[in-house]
Amino acid sequence: RCYILSNKNGKIQLSLRQSRLNPKSNRKVEDVEITCIKDVKKGQLVRGYVESITSSGVFFGLSTSLVSRILFQNVSPYFVQKHSLYKKYLPKGKLLTVKVLGVTDKHIELSLLPEDTGMPSVLPESLDLPRYDAEEEKGEADDREKSEELKMKTKRRRGDSESEQAVPGHHPLSAVRLFVITIAFKSHPSCCSPPSTHFPLLQEAKPKKKKICPADENDSGIEVYYREEEDDDQEEEAATKKSKTKKHSEAPRLQVSMGFTWDEDVNAMEMPALNQKEESSESEEEEDPQSKLKKRTKKEKELEKQKKEKELCKLEAALMDPSRQPQSADDFDRLVLSSPNSSILWLQYMAFHLQATEIEKARAVAERALKTICFREEQEKLNVWVALLNLENMYGTEESLMKVFERAVQYNEPLKVFQHLCDIYANSEKYKQAEELYHTMLKRFRQEKSVWLKYASFLLKQGQAEATHRLLERALKALPTKEHVDVISRFAQLEFRFGDPEHAKALFESTLSTYPKRTDIWSIYMDIMIKHGSQKEVRDIFERVIHLSLAPKKMKFFFKRYLDYEKKFGTAESVLGVKRAALEYVETKSSVADA
Template sequence: MNNEQIGFEWKVSNNYFNKNNCESDESDEREECNEPKKKKNRKLNTAQKREEQKQEELRLRKAEEELINIETNPQNADHFDRLVLSNPNSSLIWIKYMACHLQATEVEKARVIAKKALSIIGAREEQERLNIWTALLNLENLYGTKDSFKQIMDEALRCNDEYQIYTKILDLFAESNKLKELEEIVTKMNRKFRDSIDAYLHCASVYFKLNKAGKARFILQKALSHLPIKSHVSMISRFALIENSEGSSEEAQTLFEHILTSYPSRIDVWSIYIDMLVKSNKIDLARHALERATIQKLAPKKMKSLFNKWMMLEEKHGNTESIEKVKDSMNNYVNLVLKNKK
């Protein structure tokens, strides 16, 4: 057999085995020496991993707590930047961001934030965008000039429903007691929305809140001169409710009595009138109004509605005697109907 084909050396020197044994012994010794170190390293690595895991949990918990604190009480621009990044369509956060700058008298930065909000909030988020426009109008009303306010107002009118913007501006002028500017907006609204009951009522309500009842009542007269006749009952009755809550309850009652004298069969108006009296704790007046309503010659369906309302009133605010009175009135009406049929 050829030696080259075996793959190892046959000619071995006298020191061959001694040499290899020595190397083997040294290798074994190194392995024995390293083995405890490896085991020690494994123990340290496990401990380190546990410590790292613990530190990571603490870091995450701290980050969560910080985020909660930021969401509930943001303190600076960095906090707000994080909030708007996670809630880009929230007008509340953007407006708080603006307020943060305004508190630091950084008006221009607040303007920038408002414009940024309008560029980021989705087009479909109409109410959120309207809130930002309102905040921006308020900013210009308080800190800007007439020119800067007019510029924002014109832009807001182009980008939003005009009626909503005009009512917001009217409220801003009322809150800041800018009566001259308020009068101008009222004039514009009465001209632009002359067929809108809501527009007249909003203007009237603002005047009542400013303790200008005379101007509020003048709005009613102006409305009746512009609105079609078919809208007069609705306009007067709704105005009367505002008059009752923010003006004179006696004037409100007079308005309802005027309507019901002309339109005694309007059960809807009777119902609104009686509800107003009950809400104002004028139970006797409500009871008297129901007595007057039910002695009319109305259709059975309308009479049933009135009697039911009267019965509910007596069950809640009356006594046994007053309840029996309602029942007697109902029986008298039924007997009268049956007699007329004969």
């Protein structure tokens, strides 16, 4: 049964919700139906399916008409560069639980993060991906390095400005040019021509000239002239530099016969020391906030460590809880490691992947189970083989199913594998394949009574009564004589359950007339008639049994059953009648013994 939601453009939308199929039922709805944005509330946990994954995020379907986008930063706590990784772990149609972070008129903000949903991360920890908080710490470290570089640059600029201010009487940003005018020594005096002869541009500009004389008594005889120029226009300065280089190349070279030394002033020696002290004090002031930052980061790291330790303690406590249900693949891995021979755990592991439509992973789990379970645990291995056959029947092809079936026949008892596959075909309504397989079984296992009985049950469920009657004749011919009574009895029981009760009674009557002392057949016949027959028919059977010439112990058993039946369904008179019949039987037996 299903509920038709709509039928538009040749497309039919169906629903299997119990609230749709049985609207009068009072069962609690696990997933509330969502038709519009108004049905979604902030902080709500809802389930839905993955629609698609693009470069802008994960598109998540809350219903057939409502799709929302989840940003990658809200999908997983890990930093992923290649979005193709999400497509691997978030296939289309995967069922997930999300939390509603915010709702507007047109948009819904969702989150898949474990701290929001309480579910494990969609990306496993085994991938060793960096977390978003680690990336933020890297960004902070890069910002610190950049700030330190900027501080170093500012220091250099300060040093340059201080060196420019060392020339007295000039603006810090003014350009200064120096020209050597004369060099005169006491021992070998020599002079140069005035600057106007060598630099005609100076005559036009007429700059202010100042003479710097050393304070020391030992005069070196060097006269230095300099002039100021504003550095506003860079193009004019470049032009003047070119012209000066040309003029300077035309001037004769200065020749000095003796070497000379510059006399250093005491004030000039003291200035660098002062500058160094100022720089050291500034560096200390700049290092103080850095040390504070380091202290803060240490505290933050300690807090993070404490948080991680608390989380680990919680996880360990949860893992130690025996009543905890596994919620992820890692949980199942731990369980199967602790109990590798338990087929129930392996089947639950397969079902976990099948719920998420991860067929290949379910197959891989089944193969792992077959390799892991001990070879002595035949039934446990058979359970896994049957589960794998079911998986291939539902999600695989006929070829893959036959391959698994052939392997299962090799590693298990063939008859059991055949019977399980027949049941799988019958349950999945593949009746043609099931009937073909039964014919193969009748040829291969014709001496096995269970094969004939299972095929008879299959035919009766399909309503093929005549085919069942013919099958009984074939079974009596194929099976040994000692099995005939039991086979007829079992066929009669199947007729009572799925076929014609009258034909079943006829089978029992014919068998009891041939074998009247088979008390087991009488007991089966009584039980079936008590369930399916009338009280008159049951009393007739009891009357026939108590008048048989059987052993006293067996007669006592039937009298007791007859009395219990009358106490339950009869009257006081019928109970007295059974007691009188029992006394008569005892008296006759005692009289025969005395004689």
